[in-house]
Amino acid sequence: MGLDENQRVVGATPVGTEDRASASKAVRDMFTSIAPRYDLLNHILSLNIDRLWWWRTARQFDEILKRPGMKVLDLCCGTGDMTFALNRRAGPSTTIFGADFSHAMIERASQKGSATNLRWIEADALSLPFSDARFDLLTSAFGFRNLADYDAGLREIVRVLTPGGQCAILDFGEPGGWIGHAYRIYFKKILPTIGTLLSGVRGPYAYLPASVERFPAPAEMLERMRQAGFREATWTPYTFGVAGLYRGFK
Numbered sequence: 588m589g590l591d592e593n594q595r596v597v598g599a600t601p602v603g604t605e606d607r608a609s610a611s612k613a614v615r616d617m618f619t620s621i622a623p624r625y626d627l628l629n630h631i632l633s634l635n636i637d638r639l640w641w642w643r644t645a646r647q648f649d650e651i652l653k654r655p656g657m658k659v660l661d662l663c664c665g666t667g668d669m670t671f672a673l674n675r676r677a678g679p680s681t682t683i684f685g686a687d688f689s690h691a692m693i694e695r696a697s698q699k700g701s702a703t704n705l706r707w708i709e710a711d712a713l714s715l716p717f718s719d720a721r722f723d724l725l726t727s728a729f730g731f732r733n734l735a736d737y738d739a740g741l742r743e744i745v746r747v748l749t750p751g752g753q754c755a756i757l758d759f760g761e762p763g764g765w766i767g768h769a770y771r772i773y774f775k776k777i778l779p780t781i782g783t784l785l786s787g788v789r790g791p792y793a794y795l796p797a798s799v800e801r802f803p804a805p806a807e808m809l810e811r812m813r814q815a816g817f818r819e820a821t822w823t824p825y826t827f828g829v830a831g832l833y834r835g836f837k
């Protein structure tokens with residue numbers, strides 16, 4: 588990749604990284620370092636609302652999940668909670684793949700559940716080891732924001748979806764008004780302190796609010812989705828916009 592092209596890339600940039608390769612490596616190292624306590628921290632820091640968000644997302648896709656022979660990919664699956672939320676609603680002949688580039692995360696996911704229709708794969712979202720048009724539904728919960736190149740990530744999602752296939756990206760947002768004010772205090776001050784104390788690792792919980800701040804606002808993200816090839820791109824806020832679900836059809 589030439590320098591000019593590199594400079595135009597929009598994606599996660601943890602402190603100290605200046606290109607796609609170093610950003611990806613820093614993100615992978617960061618999640619690997621918190622994998623052992625990731626679930627506990629997630630539930631504590633989100634006050635357990637994360638479970639509601641995964642359930643709410645999975646519920647949107649009942650029709651696909653129950654159709655015979657469907658293939659679903661949960662990208663950046665971490666320890667698999669979104670994957671399991673999908674699997675609980677899936678029909679018997681639906682296959683669900685959970686993919687993540689952190690070995691430690693995938694290992695924990697596979698220890699939590701190994702139903703016969705679940706497949707766990709160590710893979711980079713920017714270069715997926717799947718042929719074109721393989722999946723009817725692709726989800727990603729709180730993972731997409733961490734990609735080192737959002738447009739490349741969207742293009743890869745489009746590539747692996749079947750024509751008419753659906754994409755669902757659940758991620759944090761930045762609410763406005765007094766809720767936004769309270770949320771920012773929690774997210775920028777309280778959460779990094781508790782996260783660092785409980786995980787014993789300093790970087791990741793300072794990176795989290797910084798990455799949310801850098802993530803494109805809904806209007807821009809929807810435009811990027813359209814440019815990547817999605818139609819009917821929409822965003823639905825969850826919990827006053829603290830999180831939200833991007834959807835689109837290939």
Ligand SMILES: C[S@@+](CC[C@H](N)C(=O)[O-])C[C@H]1O[C@@H](n2cnc3c(N)ncnc32)[C@H](O)[C@@H]1O
Nearest residue numbers: 618663664665687688689711712728729730733
């Ligand atoms: C915040 S966690 C979310 C995990 C899970 N989806 C959830 O909702 O709890 C983000 C995950 O994205 C993974 N990730 C980040 N960039 C990735 C990439 N380029 N390819 C694959 N996984 C990636 C990280 O390893 C991490 O497990």
